[in-house]
Amino acid sequence: MATLREPIKIFIVQSLACFETPQQVVESVKQEFNIEILRQQVALYDPTKATGKNLSKKLKDLFTRTRKEFQTNIHDIPLANKAVRLTELQKMYNGLTGNRVMKTKLIKQIKDEMQGYEIQLLDAQLKQLEIDKIKNGDGEGADDPTPVKVTIQVVDASKENAEHQSDPECTSG
Structure with a gap:
């Protein structure tokens, strides 16, 4: 396997983070950097796979940031x-x-x-x-609301002669 320079490693990690397949990454690396690599070498740069468990912290963090950004920025995708x-x-x-x-x-x-x-x-x-x-102050609640007094009266309904009695203060407002 060829030893890869840092820009190629970053390219691979970011491509994998954007859900490209190892084969797609191999083809992209060939096109971008004119270097031939194997799918197995690409898999070493995917921290979500067992083969990528030894990936450096720096590249793991890059993968995580790139994937999160890719998943949240759907507005960057024209379609x-x-x-x-x-x-x-x-x-x-x-x-x-x-x-x-x-x-x-x-x-x-x-x-x-x-x-x-x-x-x-x-x-x-x-x-x-x-x-x-x-x-503009034209809608509901635009004016200051008038305070209203609310009184709650509890009546024991178990008594035979229980009746609701109106409170004269409660009828206004």
């Missing part, structure tokens, strides 16, 4: 964005000529992609209106 997906579907649709079956499938896929979009938009607009009302 995670609905507008990007719809644009790609539109390009595919425009590129089709005469294939009605495929066009129909793409239209259905676009329709499915849009499912609930109008409701999401409406919800966002309503929330913004509520926020604006509160900010």
Whole structure:
């Protein structure tokens, strides 16, 4: 096995942390660094595998940070964005000529992609209106609330002559 320089080790660890397979990493290393390595050598840099148990603390920490960032930053993936997906579907649709079956499938896929979009938009607009009302003092609770006196009266219902008696102070407010 070839001895790898630090930048190649980092590249391998980060690739594995992003869920690339050892074979994909081998191909990427060949393309990026023009070095041929084996899948077994790549596996040494995956701390989640038994073969990677002797990986340095520095590279283990890099793996952990990279994986956490990769899993939490889905917004960095273009296809995670609905507008990007719809644009790609539109390009595919425009590129089709005469294939009605495929066009129909793409239209259905676009329709499915849009499912609930109008409701999401409406919800966002309503929330913004509520926020604006509160900010401008036009909404509910904009005025100072009037204090109300609340009295709780307990009546023993086990007695025959138990009745609720109104308190005149409680009727106002």
